[in-house]
Amino acid sequence: MNAIAPQEYKSDLKPIWCPGCGDYSVLTALAKALAELGRPREEIALVSGIGCSSRLPAYTSVYGFHGVHGRALALATGLKIARPDLTVLAAGGDGDGLSIGGNHFLHACRRNVDMTYLLMDNQVYGMTKGQASPTTAPDWCESKLTPLGPGVSPVMPLHLALASGVNFFARGFSGNPNELARLILEGIRHPGFSVIHVLSPCVTFRPEQRAWKQAVHAETVPPETEPAAALARFAADDGFATGVLFAGTRKAFMPERATRREWRDYEARFAA
Amino acid sequence: MNAIAPQEYKSDLKPIWCPGCGDYSVLTALAKALAELGRPREEIALVSGIGCSSRLPAYTSVYGFHGVHGRALALATGLKIARPDLTVLAAGGDGDGLSIGGNHFLHACRRNVDMTYLLMDNQVYGMTKGQASPTTAPDWCESKLTPLGPGVSPVMPLHLALASGVNFFARGFSGNPNELARLILEGIRHPGFSVIHVLSPCVTFRPEQRAWKQAVHAETVPPETEPAAALARFAADDGFATGVLFAGTRKAFMPERATRREWRDYEARFAA
Amino acid sequence: MDIDLSLPQPAVEAAPDGAAAFALAITGSGGAGAMRAGEILLEAASRAGLYGVMTRAMGPQIRGGEAAALLRLSPAPVSAPADRFDLLIAIDWDNFTRFTEEVPLGPTSLVLADPDQGPVPQPVADAGARVLPLPCKALVRKVAGGRANMVALGAAARLLGLPLALLEDVVAAQLGRKGDEAMAANRAALALGAAAELPELPHRLSPAADRAVRWTMSGNQATGLGVLAGGVRFVAAYPITPATEVLEWLAPALAETGGVLVQAEDELAAINMAIGGAFGGVPAMTATSGPGLALMTEALGLAVASETPLVVVDVMRGGPSTGIPTKSEQSDLDIALHGMHGDAPHLVLAPNGIGDCRRTAEWAVGLAETLQTPALVLSDQAMGQARAVLPPPPPATRTPGRRVAEPGTPGYLRYVVTDDGISPMARPGTPGGAHVADGLEHTPRGAPSAAARDHAAQLAKRARKLEGFDVGPDWADAEGEGNIAILTWGSPTAAAREAAARARALGIAVRVISLRLLLPAQPDRLAALLAGVDRALVVEQSHGRQFHRYLRAFYDLPAEVEVFARPGPLPIRPGEILDRLSHWEDAR
Amino acid sequence: MDIDLSLPQPAVEAAPDGAAAFALAITGSGGAGAMRAGEILLEAASRAGLYGVMTRAMGPQIRGGEAAALLRLSPAPVSAPADRFDLLIAIDWDNFTRFTEEVPLGPTSLVLADPDQGPVPQPVADAGARVLPLPCKALVRKVAGGRANMVALGAAARLLGLPLALLEDVVAAQLGRKGDEAMAANRAALALGAAAELPELPHRLSPAADRAVRWTMSGNQATGLGVLAGGVRFVAAYPITPATEVLEWLAPALAETGGVLVQAEDELAAINMAIGGAFGGVPAMTATSGPGLALMTEALGLAVASETPLVVVDVMRGGPSTGIPTKSEQSDLDIALHGMHGDAPHLVLAPNGIGDCRRTAEWAVGLAETLQTPALVLSDQAMGQARAVLPPPPPATRTPGRRVAEPGTPGYLRYVVTDDGISPMARPGTPGGAHVADGLEHTPRGAPSAAARDHAAQLAKRARKLEGFDVGPDWADAEGEGNIAILTWGSPTAAAREAAARARALGIAVRVISLRLLLPAQPDRLAALLAGVDRALVVEQSHGRQFHRYLRAFYDLPAEVEVFARPGPLPIRPGEILDRLSHWEDAR
Ligand SMILES: Cc1ncc(C[n+]2csc(CCOP(=O)(O)OP(=O)(O)O)c2C)c(N)n1
Ligand SMILES: Cc1ncc(C[n+]2csc(CCOP(=O)(O)OP(=O)(O)O)c2C)c(N)n1
């Protein structure tokens, strides 16, 4: 194990990201986590949607699927259920995962398939040049589509995930890639569906997010394990505590499949 | 006010519902609530998706839209924002609202448009003849699609709604149409988005739901008004407490619209 | 009662091979058991050595509501709808007028109706059918626990000449679990029906001479069997009428043959899950109907662009929008052919009968896997939910299957531009094969590219792999000779074949060409089949003439073309096609 | 340096009216300011009395990445892409090879490149263009805060004969808020460029004689103006490239004209919200691009079935799937025409130029409201994101608008079957008008019905209201005479017109027929426009020949048809069309 250098999990493509984008560090943390995990590249698959963040797979050297906007979790679910032997990850932005993809997020939390989701949150639609996302504050007025601010209360990924039955939730910050790598690895190792909520600043459309460096703080209390207790404890969460916040004990979803019959047995029944 | 009889809010179409279906009483309760409200029929609109429960509009005498599966809340949102003068309601089943329509439920809660949603929950897809819905218990084995049970932890509408920022949440039971009528009326009168979670048994595919009569119990503690407190208090909710459970104070979403300019003013700018 | 039991001599309708076919309908409100009676009769007919088909006419109610079992039985294989019903047994007339048009009657029809259930509806009376009383409810009142539908069944058996013992056996097999008492009541009720005062029918059905194996299946089950036989082991789907039975058949079958079915949260999830499964190397499919298909087109485009094989079965129902969920129509052709944005070459197939669902679905899996692109299979409610007793349907011809990349292929490029347009696909787990499947336009390696040359090369490659593939003769079924052709697809094919057989008997030479593969279009192959044809009758079940427009867009048609297009839910009947053929002939 | 400043005499390209047109490109990596330089030049040209158009060639990067501003300027209105560029100024060559094909050069082209930015890329050298050094970065190093793009701009102005003072004014207007110091640096840099050692260009642009009013707008803005002028006051949408600017223009405009724009959670919500708004009586629209349109087709079917007016603008980009978001293509025609399940008659319109977006979008609103059905408007990235200086585009011809039910209409039936197929629509709030709009098939009253007769009646009514409506002559633009016709739609129309003008100058009589209304098809009207034509050249920007197939399916075409179909991102250039016309002529 761990004979592989993190660099081996990166590809040679130059990211299209803006200089300074938080996503570079997410890539670094992911490569580090995969190197720690030590599985060969071909046994890992990374699925994404559409957005700056969703470009991630092309910059890794594992199997990847860059799908359509909002459906990364559905595609990853199918892949993992069809191929339980693979380590499956999904990644994407706050728009991809919580706006157009909100339903799949909700149902992935409930379904609890053993895979890990990197929710790369910059509180904005980066790729389409700066509109409000579901995690954007109601009074953010920089988008031409919502010049008076979106005026809608933001989604709290932690609350939404807990209410939907998530089995593992950690929060990381791209500015702290070592901690993030550790969280990703823990998420991969935890059975069932794990969400790694990554605060990953968009320096182009949300330059003020450079201040996140000051806002984040490590959670010191150990992770909650009971959903009800977690809902109660994190009800007033500020959104900047990093670390593993919840680690549940639900059994991962994986339908049994037997091979006791040939399909011809089923054919034969029609002749009865 | 209240010169109109509840019957006036019903149409003369015979419901397609099975004898004994809980939805009959939802119709009764709705008519009663509208009669109490006392607004003329033409100032009310009821929007639904597809499902047994979503047939509701045809059986009322108000303006209605029987849309496509899962999109009732989106359509209702558009209608209310375009026509703030109307009283807008939406209705539909647990499949319509939480499976295919889960994303719009989540975002309707956040957006907080002033309208009322009757979520008619029978923990099954009635119209398509009995498959598991998001509120179905993981070990319910009666559907041919999931003969070993869906195996997925059910959505708790209350938790999901609270986590998504809902502004009013009540739970009613079709077996108690008078209480239900009161809850609907309160929901309509409460500013912002109100969810009335109605336990409405499917006697055909979930005959065991006849036992809900025994399971429901009136909530005696007054409604919570702070989201965080509500999340904490209802973390271990059993799903059968009826009454108003949450009544928040967020301002309803309604974009300002001024009429200070003619569209020709905008045309003129191109000639600059 | 003083009843005239003589009957006018009907013009005997014939199955394609000329054997007599008998059409009967049993109607009654949802609770009356008309459907059950129909199912029992079909099974009994099968055991008696007959072939047959039963379709259902239903209202939207989940329970109760109007319902009719529509059967056609014959000593030879038969599946087209009858021109008119020889026999209608009405247990009651509840809401029957909602679908009278679906149960055509004429002066040669016999109607048995319970006089206690009110007067015969006007359209039935207008048809000039002979109406005789069969007081099902009154008769059965004498039998404790007896049900009116069993009286109807007894009467039907007697008229058809089916032995009562056979009926009893089938009732026991289907309803035996309800206990001995119920069974005794059923037997008594059957006997009452069989003993009722009834005319002799002018023609009886003699069982088939051959005792060949018969299968009993619905089109939806045949579709399930086809995809299973084709190798599908991953299914993700969201329930929808009338496709759900495909899934219901598959769920247990997959679970025992190493596969899995996942109920998704919606169609968007279903198809993306299926794409994920297929990317994982497991042949995958989903099944839906029009509204669900509409939600899947974005991901279908992803499957095209990322070259992921996939089968999507669309069991068509009345449209547009939610339309008529329980009734059949062929109006999803347009969306299946053209429903994706961008240039998105893909496969579209359509079974042309209940049994053919098996072959076509299996072939669809093979073609999709071979050509690494989605295959849409257009079935419909009429064949999907109909149940038939039929000869064992043939399997699909073999296809090469998925071309996979070997482990450690040097310089592996997922989207390498090849002569035949097919690029080896590396299954995750294959060392040296890691790549990113992408819905963005890409280089041969799979890196996103906006360059004109990459776009042109990949578009051409994706088109070429379909256009250049030799699909073989199964792309269409063709029969007959002559200068007139019936061009059709899907469900109306059975009616077209029967019409052609009858036309030939009248001395009109007719070809029937039924397209099984709609995309990629096969202009040269159709031209060959149409050689010598100067008149074509296009037959389809849509209002917008979708099939005709498709033919115009992709093929050169004979000089003279007539179109017989009618929307659902009325099926296209052989006699209607025959009418058009003979009028045409007369006009010459 | 010893530079030969003499230039070969170019074959002057001409705008449709014969006036000289000049094409230039400014390229540089995303941060270099090539786009800004282009915008300033366009504005300066406008002030100098010229017309022109600027398109953008961009990479997928949000910031940085390759970029080129592509301009064409002329004393007469001009909007087609040039056959080749007269002038290319390269601030740097970063990733220029990713889109070299989009900047065609030839032996008559002049290339000004910064020699410090590396060698001239091979394709540029291969084109045989005259390359001269313009050391932008070195020159500007002397100016504190000076930027290289201003040097390029100064040089371009000098070559075009635009006064430096004019450039300074425009720079001040566009960049003035950056402060005096920056402005001084800009001025100095401009002057350096203008003073550089440069050849005299063989042709200069003389400003237009007329001082007619010119508008400056992008196609996306024109679309926004059109829907606003058409009466749209409710918009719900989800951002997507390249449609977002339609929404960005509309958001503030709506907020001040009594309307509202809602950013929805996804396209499914967006279109359903719009349907809700339209049902409420407020003309509504949404705008999207291919992937979003794919997600909207289910709800489009709902709008058809429920007869709810609605406008959906699709600003097309490269497909299939996510495709090439920043580049243009005409490949969403198929899905727009046929993308709904069931028989779903609806409207499809397409602007055929930047200014025409205004008229077509406005007309789309009017037709949708009049005919109570969705209208799809197919714009594309090329016209949507291009910015043009053009004559004020004409408004749309008037339409009757929504037929509304009066309060208290006795026995009001929402879907009453009328002769013209249009049924009065009751706006919520209207007493006596309450009804349920339904996507299920329904009776005239709107009650769900599965009966064949209701289905047939409503299908026929929905088809009739479109087919029977007199759309007037604006459905297509036709010009010219002769037995050859160019049949086209959308963006390539400008190139077709220019090609036809040049062909006429060569003595080839050519008609140009550009379809603005694609559905309902107008076979009689096209037949009239094609009278006397025996050869047609179909021109479209798709790989799959979607427009040609559409024409085959819906129209009778001349005996001889040739198709010039090419996918994006390369635009169709006038010279390419001219080539085909003259080869054809030669072959006679
Ligand atoms: C169906 C569809 N709708 C819209 C888009 C346009 N689109 C691309 S990325 C994106 C949002 C990106 O935001 P996010 O997911 O937060 O990613 P980020 O760029 O911020 O990392 C949108 C709306 C699309 N590609 N497909
Ligand atoms: C897009 C689409 N997918 C699937 C369906 C089929 N369908 C109709 S109703 C329904 C579920 C109904 O369940 P629910 O919303 O709980 O309503 P209920 O019938 O139980 O009241 C489904 C899956 C459809 N009409 N449209």
Ligand code: SF4
């Ligand atoms: S736009 Fe924002 S999110 Fe996208 S690459 Fe640039 S910094 Fe990163």
Ligand code: SF4
């Ligand atoms: S199936 Fe269930 S939900 Fe539907 S009408 Fe019958 S009882 Fe009600």
Ligand SMILES: [Mg+2]
């Ligand atoms: Mg984001």
Ligand SMILES: [Mg+2]
């Ligand atoms: Mg339900």
